[in-house]
Amino acid sequence: MSAILSVSDLTVAYGGVTALDGVSLTVEEGEIVTVLGANGAGKTTLLLGIMGAVPAARGRIQFRDTDLSRARPHTRLASGLVLVPEGRQVLVSLTVEENLLLGAHLRRDRAAVRSEIDAIYERFPNLGQRRHVAAATLSGGEQQMVAIGRAMVARPQVLMLDEPSLGLSPLFVSKVFELIQEMNRGGLTIVLVEQNTGKALSVAHSATVLELGKVAVAGPCEALRNDRRLLDAYLGGG
Numbered sequence: 001m002s003a004i005l006s007v008s009d010l011t012v013a014y015g016g017v018t019a020l021d022g023v024s025l026t027v028e029e030g031e032i033v034t035v036l037g038a039n040g041a042g043k044t045t046l047l048l049g050i051m052g053a054v055p056a057a058r059g060r061i062q063f064r065d066t067d068l069s070r071a072r073p074h075t076r077l078a079s080g081l082v083l084v085p086e087g088r089q090v091l092v093s094l095t096v097e098e099n100l101l102l103g104a105h106l107r108r109d110r111a112a113v114r115s116e117i118d119a120i121y122e123r124f125p126n127l128g129q130r131r132h133v134a135a136a137t138l139s140g141g142e143q144q145m146v147a148i149g150r151a152m153v154a155r156p157q158v159l160m161l162d163e164p165s166l167g168l169s170p171l172f173v174s175k176v177f178e179l180i181q182e183m184n185r186g187g188l189t190i191v192l193v194e195q196n197t198g199k200a201l202s203v204a205h206s207a208t209v210l211e212l213g214k215v216a217v218a219g220p221c222e223a224l225r226n227d228r229r230l231l232d233a234y235l236g237g238g
């Protein structure tokens with residue numbers, strides 16, 4: 001395996017508050033890395049920093065052989081870094097199809113986009129049946145599928161998911177984790193921010209635990225799964 005994404009010494013401050021303080025993270029191609037931590041630990045800020053959606057005070061973002069540290073978010077997206085933000089951010093007044101097409105705005109291969117969207121409808125018949133209906137009428141779980149589908153249409157090389165299971169029914173929590181594993185089996189590299197520690201550790205290969213903007217622990221999930229005391233110390237169980 002080789003690193004597809006390397007974050008080194010990333011530091012982000014909001015005004016006077018340092019939200020991320022010298023964080024490093026290596027993501028190997030084809031793996032699922034989960035980022036864990038209590039509320040306010042800096043997980044969302046890490047993903048936003050990788051996308052360039054918040055300015056970094058310090059640090060380096062390397063994607064394969066390219067240094068993206070100073071690249072605009074648009075360039076990072078075009079390189080294959082794609083974020084599904086917390087709270088889904090589906091445009092509820094647009095239809096399911098219009099939301100999915102938003103993911104394709106950088107693409108010119110219309111026929112391929114069409115067949116990928118049709119494959120999403122096949123995978124999620126509920127979305128197919130409601131392709132021309134406003135996304136507002138979907139459940140939270142279905143909207144999360146639309147948000148992930150929209151990201152997939154952008155052809156990610158690294159897919160970043162910010163708390164995709166948050167607020168979903170148990171059925172949809174399972175569906176989201178199944179989908180994450182399915183996408184990964186297809187070769188996709190995934191960075192998964194989760195509050196659902198148990199589920200995240202069961203699907204991911206490696207984990208990084210943030211505490212107050214710093215890396216508290218990092219390593220293979222297997223080791224962390226077996227160290228409940230350590231997990232409880234940083235995450236309060238889960």
Ligand code: ATP
Nearest residue numbers: 014017018019037038039040041042043044045046
């Ligand atoms: P959560 O699980 O609650 O989403 P998190 O681990 O994702 O938490 P962040 O959202 O990255 O944490 O927040 C890290 C720190 O930065 C927190 O102290 C938070 O209050 C602060 N913060 C986040 N966004 C902003 C902002 N836009 N302006 C000021 N402070 C912010």
